[in-house]
Amino acid sequence: MSVPEVTESHAHAHPxxxxxxxxxxxxxxxxxxxxxxxxxxxxxxxxxxxxEYIVTETLNGRGENLKxxxxxxxxxxxxxxxxxxxxxxxxxxxxxxxxxxxxxxxxPEHARELRIEVPSGSYIPQFLEPSEPHWPARINEKAPDxxxxxxxxxxxxxxxxxxxxxxxxxxxxxxxxxxCATAACVLLFWARSSAVNRPIQAFWAPFLGSDRVIxxxxxxxxxxxxxxxxxxxxxxxxxxxxxxxxxxxADSQAAAQVAALLSSLxxxxxIRRGGTVTLKDFLEAPAVxxxxxxxxxxxxxxxxxxxxxxxxxxxxxxxxxxxxDPAHPAWKFDPSTPYAELKEDxxxxxxxxxLRTEQPVLLIAGLGRDGTVAAGEFVTNPAFLRxxxxxxxxxxxxxxFQVVIATDIVNGHGGIPRIVAxxxx
Numbered sequence: 001m002s003v004p005e006v007t008e009s010h011a012h013a014h015p016x017x018x019x020x021x022x023x024x025x026x027x028x029x030x031x032x033x034x035x036x037x038x039x040x041x042x043x044x045x046x047x048x049x050x051x052e053y054i055v056t057e058t059l060n061g062r063g064e065n066l067k068x069x070x071x072x073x074x075x076x077x078x079x080x081x082x083x084x085x086x087x088x089x090x091x092x093x094x095x096x097x098x099x100x101x102x103x104x105x106x107x108p109e110h111a112r113e114l115r116i117e118v119p120s121g122s123y124i125p126q127f128l129e130p131s132e133p134h135w136p137a138r139i140n141e142k143a144p145d146x147x148x149x150x151x152x153x154x155x156x157x158x159x160x161x162x163x164x165x166x167x168x169x170x171x172x173x174x175x176x177x178x179x180c181a182t183a184a185c186v187l188l189f190w191a192r193s194s195a196v197n198r199p200i201q202a203f204w205a206p207f208l209g210s211d212r213v214i215x216x217x218x219x220x221x222x223x224x225x226x227x228x229x230x231x232x233x234x235x236x237x238x239x240x241x242x243x244x245x246x247x248x249x250a251d252s253q254a255a256a257q258v259a260a261l262l263s264s265l266x267x268x269x270x271i272r273r274g275g276t277v278t279l280k281d282f283l284e285a286p287a288v289x290x291x292x293x294x295x296x297x298x299x300x301x302x303x304x305x306x307x308x309x310x311x312x313x314x315x316x317x318x319x320x321x322x323x324x325d326p327a328h329p330a331w332k333f334d335p336s337t338p339y340a341e342l343k344e345d346x347x348x349x350x351x352x353x354x355l356r357t358e359q360p361v362l363l364i365a366g367l368g369r370d371g372t373v374a375a376g377e378f379v380t381n382p383a384f385l386r387x388x389x390x391x392x393x394x395x396x397x398x399x400x401f402q403v404v405i406a407t408d409i410v411n412g413h414g415g416i417p418r419i420v421a422x423x424x425x
Contacts, residue, residue, distance in 0.1 A: 026386030199385035218291030254376030352400035370414030
């Protein structure tokens with residue numbers, strides 16, 4: 001008889017706490033970077049990706065899905081059907097992460113920092129202010145089967161001269177208290193929602209005053225179609241037409257994130273392939289252009305910007321150039337590198353008013369698939385946008401800017417986006 005798989009997702013007595021109830025997401029990300037950069041995590045090939053993954057998944061609203069098997073697959077590259085009772089790498093990593101976190105916070109220098117903890121019996125991280133009690137280290141602590149009511153003190157006769165309230169009056173007071181409590185909850189919810197959405201509103205402000213937004217995707221089949229025509233074929237075949245209609249998965253994922261955000265903001269959007277868009281379309285509406293070298297409009301619109309992706313034919317590599325120092329590429333990407341050996345990907349997020357169309361444009365240009373995914377998460381997640389607002393100059397909401405983003409790749413999976421450079425004008 002097989003032993004049932006052990007999971008830790010709901011073994012503790014305390015429900016998962018939403019990240020924003022302890023600190024805003026930017027604070028969580030900043031603290032995560034402090035932990036990962038510390039001597040306890042910086043060189044650990046097992047604990048570092050484990051902690052980064054569970055925190056990122058929780059911030060993205062997927063904390064409830066943090067199970068032993070999913071972590072084993074996504075973080076440690078295990079096969080979907082692997083035996084979690086024979087291969088206990090996830091449980092071992094969780095124990096090691098808890099030990100390293102405890103060692104980190106034992107240093108008095110870290111006592112006033114936000115606490116990121118992984119409670120025993122769970123893979124869902126908790127985010128606690130320094131003043132809050134941390135989670136106990138006891139394992140398999142059972143919650144009481146039912147809540148024991150608190151005994152109320154006995155009530156004696158009313159004091160002399162104090163009138164008793166009638167039932168109708170008591171009901172009116174109770175109703176008024178209920179209305180006040182409800183109004184307070186609504187105001188609190190509105191205030192918290194406004195705080196969460198403020199970075200989104202500031203980042204996307206230039207696009208919110210238009211009737212619609214165009215989302216322009218790249219085209220993976222563009223080169224293949226061009227090659228058929230160059231071979232002497234007058235018109236593309238049916239195969240060429242189908243092949244030219246392919247869009248990269250990472251581009252599609254970024255487009256889905258942007259579309260979901262625009263929809264939540266009440267904006268009408270239209271998704272188009274780059275080959276079907278003309279300059280006239282850019283004259284009529286703001287545009288979000290996704291993809292780097294695979295999108296012809298990205299290659300066109302990035303001209304004149306400080307940070308650009310280019311093809312270095314002499315070195316057979318893709319490069320990230322800083323036009324202020326074009327002789328020294330800021331980063332190189334060798335497309336012949338085995339993907340399993342790739343450690344990092346880059347992306348450029350550019351928001352500016354194009355001088356030719358006088359319309360706002362947002363370029364989400366990832367060089368590889370993980371760069372594109374990271375850039376899509378960056379522009380749609382308030383946690384990452386808070387990191388931008390923290391370093392942005394005053395009045396940045398109305399400025400043009402570029403953000404160079406990097407993401408670490410561990411076992412073929414990209415991590416959270418981090419800002420490498422910014423430029424405002």
